Amino acid sequence: MGNLALEPMDRPEGMTTHEYAHRRLRQAIMVGSIRPGESLTIRGIAEAMESSPTPVREALRRLSSEGALRVLDNRRIMVPRMTADRFSELVSLRSVLEQHAARRAVPHITERCIDRLEEVDRAQDEAISRKDNATALLLNQEFHRTLYSANPEQAIIPMVESIWLQLGPFLGIAMEHVAQLYFVDRHQEAIAALRKRDEDAVAAAIKADISEGIGGFERAAIENLLRLAGQ
Amino acid sequence: MGNLALEPMDRPEGMTTHEYAHRRLRQAIMVGSIRPGESLTIRGIAEAMESSPTPVREALRRLSSEGALRVLDNRRIMVPRMTADRFSELVSLRSVLEQHAARRAVPHITERCIDRLEEVDRAQDEAISRKDNATALLLNQEFHRTLYSANPEQAIIPMVESIWLQLGPFLGIAMEHVAQLYFVDRHQEAIAALRKRDEDAVAAAIKADISEGIGGFERAAIENLLRLAGQ
DNA sequence: TAATTATTTTTGTGATCACATTTTCAAAAT
DNA sequence: ATTTTGAAAATGTGATCACAAAAATAATTA
Structure with missing residues (x-):
């Protein structure tokens, strides 16, 4: 204790x-x-x-x-235990929430804000190359949070962070059993779409970022990981 | 005090x-x-x-x-103050969240569960006819909560309730200045869609229920109400 | 009278304590 | 050896207290 x-x-x-x-x-x-x-x-x-x-x-x-x-x-x-069903529920919810948050941010986006996003994305790439998973994870979240924060009336960030909190413990397990967490990076695609103020393209980039990132864990892989971790 | x-x-x-x-x-x-x-x-x-x-x-x-x-x-x-912008943000978020929650519930719905929904809807109608706004409001929420709860892995209800909590104080103001709260009821439509296990129709009913209900407040009406209430 | 200062009250915060419940662990019984 | 029983330790909970910051009120000054 x-x-x-x-x-x-x-x-x-x-x-x-x-x-x-x-x-x-x-x-x-x-x-x-x-x-x-x-x-x-x-x-x-x-x-x-x-x-x-x-x-x-x-x-x-x-x-x-x-x-x-x-x-x-x-x-x-x-800390709640994870199951394959709960995982897929959380990921699908995350996708819906963040696509919506991204869309609602687009009308309020500024060049200054896009610059900041570039900056965070560079820092994340640097952390990945250092194989510093925890920092890369936090910077990835920072990227998303920064984007959604462009909307001054946003009420969604606490909910997105709630999802991240619920997924966190599983990521900890994954990081222990998968040598290096595979970071997908659709951030450049999102940034390009933001410059064009193209809501659909931004939402598509976020969706892809999630479904190819954490959403990329297949059901069998999840169950396998959980079994390995004695869950 | x-x-x-x-x-x-x-x-x-x-x-x-x-x-x-x-x-x-x-x-x-x-x-x-x-x-x-x-x-x-x-x-x-x-x-x-x-x-x-x-x-x-x-x-x-x-x-x-x-x-x-x-x-x-x-x-x-x-209790946070409401603005027209925040209101519309909350309503659009509510719509997205609840449509998703409804869709994810459909595959798990049982006849027993639909019966329960009918029951809650009847109780709500009864409260409305008694002009008991607060009870009608709580029963309306109970209807939605019951539906989304059909999904055993649901993680969305706390978020939906968070939205309700944030909209609550405005409803209190509205109830004071509008003689009777106008309750839209797309619940029968939702129930019919549930019986057919038609995800799209269920989502459409929920969307309509929200957009014609609380979402029906027009921007000018909101600002007017808030001004009347000295906000 | 209006603005400023001083004093009193209210309020949030966190440590501590007592109590009841739960858990842990050792001893005894089957 | 396994289960049962009993004592001891650990834990969650809520009331109380002291302290500092903030708000409200009273007193003073311009």
């Missing part, structure tokens, strides 16, 4: 303790460094990050609401 | 205090009985439901994660 795979993080001044706990746990789950089935204890986490139960409990509640954690009947809290 | 529009609720044995607080606040927001801009205090709510700050804080954090509440920079917590 207590030796959680939680890397310390930068903690900006003024950030509350529960917020810090939430961010650290969130990132750990997002990049798959907490195993599905592993149960989390409030006191254990509090000790690991040198605080007390109260703020940790708040962080865990938030993560439960975000779908990242599940509260069992015995009130134990754990 | 303290005199919150919070009707007491049935509290099943074994339900924790924070869970109870969450449910009561959630329902109050969902049916629009807490005004946008109204700021909530932890101690005020704790007093109103005869408990203490700790579980109330947890409930408020969850509701923030669900998009129902917003935490300001000064750490005040309030």
